[in-house]
């Protein structure tokens with residue numbers, strides 16, 4: 001029997017159990033049980049954080065126990081946690097992730113907290129996504145379950161496929177099918193976007209390892225990048241991405257530049273549990 005101290009955070013309803021330490025502290029089974037919404041705490045994933053050799057870090061394990069390279073909403077929560085706990089000096093610092101360092105700025109600590117993240121530069125190169133296509137997939141034709149739709153494949157450090165023309169009625173079955181498409185060898189987060197003018201869109205994301213979520217930060221960035229790449233939105237101008245859990249503000253920089261994401265992060269409660277659950 002082992003005690004575990006944890007914190008519950010959420011960003012637009014994308015919710016996480018945050019643990020100070022490294023991912024080796026918990027087994028895959030522990031993570032799955034902790035994230036179970038009926039028999040555990042309930043979360044879309046577990047985030048591990050702390051400061052190692054003077055550098056803040058975050059690692060991400062999805063609710064099904066799989067590892068993710070990056071999590072946008074999670075990074076806002078971790079940034080808030082590091083400031084609340086006094087583990088960093090000031091409110092502007094870098095956090096190391098499996099997708100590289102990301103600069104964060106905690107704008108507001110009191111609820112509802114607000115954090116700006118300089119996300120890494122997106123890549124559409126198939127080897128980066130990764131995806132088995134000969135060239136970047138930009139509004140490329142896809143077929144799934146008899147439906148013809150168009151998709152753009154984007155890496156935000158983790159893999160995303162964004163479509164703007166999937167019929168609403170087909171979304172629930174297309175999400176899991178596209179996620180398991182063998183052209184995405186590491187699976188893919190699938191975003192279903194609808195433009196609302198050039199500066200706004202609605203987005204639903206079927207995430208790797210946690211299914212349909214209230215919000216996905218990297219998914220919102222990938223959708224904004226896809227909108228810019230396909231001429232639906234403009235570079236350098238804020239794009240409001242409205243997810244089921246609420247809006248994120250995304251700005252896509254010039255090609256090769258980073259994407260800026262700004263949104264809320266909230267501490268929900270602190271807890272202690274005894275493992276194994």
Ligand SMILES: N[C@@H](CCC[C@H](N)C(=O)O)C(=O)O
Pocket residue numbers: 014060062067068069070071072073074158159189207208209210213215216217218219
């Ligand atoms: N919800 C996250 C993304 C979490 C990781 C994702 N499920 C994956 O496996 O890539 C976000 O806010 O970005």
